[in-house]
Amino acid sequence: MSEAARRGLAIEVLASTGSTNADLRQRIGQLDAPLLLAAEAQTAGRGRAGRSWLAEPGDSLCFSLAWPFHIPLARLAGLPLAVGVAVASTLRALGRPVQLKWPNDLLLDGAKLGGILVESLPARAGQSAAPLWAVIGIGLNVHANSARDARLGHPAAILGGALDRNVLLAALADALSDTLGQFAAEGLAPFVDRWQRWHAHAGQPVVILEQGRVLHEGTATGIDAAGCLLLDTGGQLVSVAAGDVSLRIPVASESPDAAAD
Ligand code: ATP
Numbered sequence: 001m002s003e004a005a006r007r008g009l010a011i012e013v014l015a016s017t018g019s020t021n022a023d024l025r026q027r028i029g030q031l032d033a034p035l036l037l038a039a040e041a042q043t044a045g046r047g048r049a050g051r052s053w054l055a056e057p058g059d060s061l062c063f064s065l066a067w068p069f070h071i072p073l074a075r076l077a078g079l080p081l082a083v084g085v086a087v088a089s090t091l092r093a094l095g096r097p098v099q100l101k102w103p104n105d106l107l108l109d110g111a112k113l114g115g116i117l118v119e120s121l122p123a124r125a126g127q128s129a130a131p132l133w134a135v136i137g138i139g140l141n142v143h144a145n146s147a148r149d150a151r152l153g154h155p156a157a158i159l160g161g162a163l164d165r166n167v168l169l170a171a172l173a174d175a176l177s178d179t180l181g182q183f184a185a186e187g188l189a190p191f192v193d194r195w196q197r198w199h200a201h202a203g204q205p206v207v208i209l210e211q212g213r214v215l216h217e218g219t220a221t222g223i224d225a226a227g228c229l230l231l232d233t234g235g236q237l238v239s240v241a242a243g244d245v246s247l248r249i250p251v252a253s254e255s256p257d258a259a260a261d
Pocket of ligand 1: 047053105114116247
């Protein structure tokens with residue numbers, strides 16, 4: 001029996017919706033157990049800070065997972081990175097050498113393949129499952145789509161090949177069920193080594209932007225135990241928390257296929 005089935009993970013699939021994260025946020029008050037909600041198409045998919053995530057019908061795998069936690073809110077900070085490891089590990093086992101871009105992106109051949117959006121919500125008063133819920137949204141490009149690429153202004157990375165999206169969803173549900181259970185018990189620690197191994201920008205010069213302004217420049221060295229990015233700024237090690245900062249490759253060292261926005 002798969003891990004997701006063993007844990008009794010309920011899965012619902014919609015033909016189309018605005019955003020699976022928004023749908024689950026609305027339903028948190030009625031949930032007493034984890035729920036995975038997938039959609040064939042999302043018309044208002046979101047990334048961080050309200051940025052949009054584009055998914056045309058049938059070209060991608062978009063889903064969100066609502067999961068109850070019995071840990072303080074501050075300990076959820078590393079969750080997007082643990083989820084990144086779970087997704088990368090599943091895709092690498094399927095022969096796709098996915099890498100991780102801090103804090104929440106999945107890259108393939110230097111281009112953006114997918115994104116992760118984690119939102120947290122308090123439970124309603126008296127809700128039995130847990131005091132805190134995480135809604136974990138994942139969008140992955142599976143097939144080529146010229147309409148999406150035209151809207152993005154460049155070709156997105158895709159998983160490609162003969163991947164069945166239902167099989168992929170089942171594998172990801174299993175991996176995430178394992179990961180979230182382990183994260184609740186042990187935090188980010190069991191995931192740090194694999195995150196570092198699959199870090200797309202290890203040892204590379206990067207800039208950290210906050211609302212378009214350069215906050216830090218340096219060499220990305222990896223992450224710390226809390227999931228902060230460690231940046232060597234010329235002898236000094238700076239730890240950067242995700243918040244709403246963004247990592248970019250400095251223009252001078254950007255290669256044509258490293259346009260990972
Ligand atoms: P950060 O590096 O801070 O995460 P980001 O620009 O990558 O910033 P996200 O919130 O992770 O922002 O993702 C949203 C962005 O991803 C959009 O602004 C767009 O540039 C890009 N994007 C949207 N849809 C797709 C897609 N299907 N494939 C690849 N990239 C996409």
